[in-house]
Amino acid sequence: MTENSNNEYELVIIGGGPAGLTAGLYTSRARISSLLIERGLLGGLITETEMVENYPGFPEGISGFELGQLMHQQAVKYGLKTITAEATGIELREGQKVVHTTEGDFITKAVIIASGSERLKLGIPGEEKFTGKGVSYCATCDAIFFREKPVAVVGGSDAAITEALHLAKFAAKVTVIHRRDQLRASRVLQERASSEPKIQFLWDTVVESVEGGDLVKRVRLRQVKTGKKSTLDVAGVFISIGFKPNTDYLKGVLSLDAAGFITTNARMETEIPGLFAAGDIRSNSIRQAIAAAGDGAVAAISAQEFLAE
Numbered sequence: 190m191t192e193n194s195n196n197e198y199e200l201v202i203i204g205g206g207p208a209g210l211t212a213g214l215y216t217s218r219a220r221i222s223s224l225l226i227e228r229g230l231l232g233g234l235i236t237e238t239e240m241v242e243n244y245p246g247f248p249e250g251i252s253g254f255e256l257g258q259l260m261h262q263q264a265v266k267y268g269l270k271t272i273t274a275e276a277t278g279i280e281l282r283e284g285q286k287v288v289h290t291t292e293g294d295f296i297t298k299a300v301i302i303a304s305g306s307e308r309l310k311l312g313i314p315g316e317e318k319f320t321g322k323g324v325s326y327c328a329t330c331d332a333i334f335f336r337e338k339p340v341a342v343v344g345g346s347d348a349a350i351t352e353a354l355h356l357a358k359f360a361a362k363v364t365v366i367h368r369r370d371q372l373r374a375s376r377v378l379q380e381r382a383s384s385e386p387k388i389q390f391l392w393d394t395v396v397e398s399v400e401g402g403d404l405v406k407r408v409r410l411r412q413v414k415t416g417k418k419s420t421l422d423v424a425g426v427f428i429s430i431g432f433k434p435n436t437d438y439l440k441g442v443l444s445l446d447a448a449g450f451i452t453t454n455a456r457m458e459t460e461i462p463g464l465f466a467a468g469d470i471r472s473n474s475i476r477q478a479i480a481a482a483g484d485g486a487v488a489a490i491s492a493q494e495f496l497a498e
């Protein structure tokens with residue numbers, strides 16, 4: 190492994206979720222000096238979910254937080270270095286890349302971009318004002334504050350229904366508000382939600398605003414087919430309507446698809462030699478931890494071959 194004292198690494202990985210940590214595990218075991226840059230909690234998005242039942246090797250399931258921690262432990266065991274910093278840009282220089290971060294610049298030959306995605310916002314009146322005062326984007330983090338209170342979940346995906354099921358353990362009532370007339374969530378989750386007496390559904394309905402005093406008191410709704418307006422009294426609104434890729438810092442470096450995701454080939458190579466992408470940040474990713482980890486392994490091996498050339 191080529192050690193360094195002046196911020197130079199053979200490889201820099203941006204993002205410490207399943208993709209980045211798996212890439213780091215592989216490159217560290219291959220004795221490539223690797224730095225992983227993470228702006229938040231190591232483990233990534235999966236740490237926010239209470240129970241992961243579809244990651245192989247854990248027949249009883251495992252908490253997302255524990256899975257993230259185990260991935261981190263395993264990667265650092267083989268020498269992966271991590272720092273807490275936000276990557277703010279990548280500069281391409283002759284034969285090398287410079288990763289700009291809030292903790293300074295890092296010079297490297299190859300970069301694996303694994304910065305995942307973050308939750309989309311509704312962009313409606315009251316959403317920002319009441320964030321942290323009833324509006325939340327993470328049931329696992331905040332459900333406990335809504336014991337015996339009525340709450341709403343906005344969305345119809347796996348993530349939204351997982352949030353609703355978790356909230357049902359605490360809240361008095363959970364209303365899932367979905368703009369369509371059926372869920373996108375997997376059948377097993379739909380069945381669980383339908384047999385949970387505390388969960389009810391409002392179909393073809395959108396939230397137009399969040400209102401309250403110091404804390405959230407109600408949401409204003411519109412039925413999209415009839416146009417009929419109504420209100421629903423809730424203490425909490427959990428917004429789970431999808432994700433946007435964390436690629437703002439890459440504008441001008443790489444071409445991104447219309448939604449801002451990165452296109453790679455099957456070897457996780459981007460259009461720029463030495464720049465690889467892995468995980469949820471890729472176009473058409475299935476956005477699952479196991480796929481992100483698989484992408485990370487492929488990116489690491491491709492980067493290893495690139496460095497050896």
Ligand SMILES: Cc1cc2nc3c(=O)[nH]c(=O)nc-3n(C[C@H](O)[C@H](O)[C@H](O)COP(=O)(O)OP(=O)(O)OC[C@H]3O[C@@H](n4cnc5c(N)ncnc54)[C@H](O)[C@@H]3O)c2cc1C
Binds near residue numbers: 208
């Ligand atoms: C509620 C919920 C439940 C889920 N349940 C499951 C499940 O049961 N099974 C399953 O397989 N998957 C599940 N997922 C999906 C899974 O979490 C993701 O597919 C997986 O975490 C993607 O891994 P990743 O490494 O690509 O990205 P992420 O896990 O998103 O990691 C990216 C990391 O990059 C960091 N980052 C972003 N920008 C920067 C920057 N500029 N500089 C530095 N760091 C940066 C972020 O802080 C983050 O830690 C769930 C997701 C959610 C939200």
